[in-house]
Amino acid sequence: MIFLTLLFSTFREAIAKKIFIGFFAIATLIILVFLFLINVDSIEGMVNMMESSGEEGVRQLVIQFEVAMINISYLLVITFCFISVSSFIPSMLEKGNIDLLLSKPVTRAQIILAKFLGGVLLIFLSLLYLIGFVWLILSSKSGFWHVPFLYSILWLTLSFAVIYSLIIFIGLISQSSILSIILSLFLVFIVCPVLYFREETIFSLVSNNVVQFIINFFYYILPKPTDINQITTDIITGNPVKSYMPVFSSVLFMLAALSASIFYFKKKDY
Numbered sequence: 001m002i003f004l005t006l007l008f009s010t011f012r013e014a015i016a017k018k019i020f021i022g023f024f025a026i027a028t029l030i031i032l033v034f035l036f037l038i039n040v041d042s043i044e045g046m047v048n049m050m051e052s053s054g055e056e057g058v059r060q061l062v063i064q065f066e067v068a069m070i071n072i073s074y075l076l077v078i079t080f081c082f083i084s085v086s087s088f089i090p091s092m093l094e095k096g097n098i099d100l101l102l103s104k105p106v107t108r109a110q111i112i113l114a115k116f117l118g119g120v121l122l123i124f125l126s127l128l129y130l131i132g133f134v135w136l137i138l139s140s141k142s143g144f145w146h147v148p149f150l151y152s153i154l155w156l157t158l159s160f161a162v163i164y165s166l167i168i169f170i171g172l173i174s175q176s177s178i179l180s181i182i183l184s185l186f187l188v189f190i191v192c193p194v195l196y197f198r199e200e201t202i203f204s205l206v207s208n209n210v211v212q213f214i215i216n217f218f219y220y221i222l223p224k225p226t227d228i229n230q231i232t233t234d235i236i237t238g239n240p241v242k243s244y245m246p247v248f249s250s251v252l253f254m255l256a257a258l259s260a261s262i263f264y265f266k267k268k269d270y
Helices: 002-016 019-037 041-052 055-085 088-092 097-102 108-142 148-174 177-196 209-221 225-237 245-267
Strands: none
Touching (some): 002 088, 019 108, 055 225, 088 097, 088 148, 108 245, 148 177, 148 245, 209 245
């Protein structure tokens, strides 16, 4: 019961800080823009042209819209999520807040897990609202109900959860929202994409086996949101997924980060 109270306290904090309203506003804006775009004359003409070429033409157009929406969700919504939830842990550790929290009959492991699950659930509901509405609009407009697009809700939530576990650890160590934001965004939008394209970029310039081994080492131990995003795109487009290794290794990273957070939180004297 106490655990559920802690979990839903994340929602109360998100509402108090206008985070939930921000999620809703951004998602609603994206939905309205999307609704406008698929009703403009040029898009209408494209739809008619695709319909004249049969079911496959409609399918291709719908999938193109879905892939574009995944990229938008990944860039805008997930970024906003990182920035927003980065304050949860530093805020919890403020004098007065942490004293009150630790006075409750709940373990420190439960506190970390409640913060983690609360943030993940918050993002899941936000993505469910955004992608669910886009799916309904696109499906009713085209007549092609492409269910695999809905799977992206789970994949995007997983990408967020993996990085959020790192944000929690950084927040505990540094007690700084700014540092959590900078490091998480640097990892997601610079380090991970570079490592994903390492063979086409770094390895084409560096042939030293030791350097390549070190780069591959960091690739395998770090989370892989770029790879997960590519897996999501492959599932939507119907292309075969080359490997689910990025998913398994990212989940292992998430579990390791949460374990490290719990261990540190237990040892720290507040």
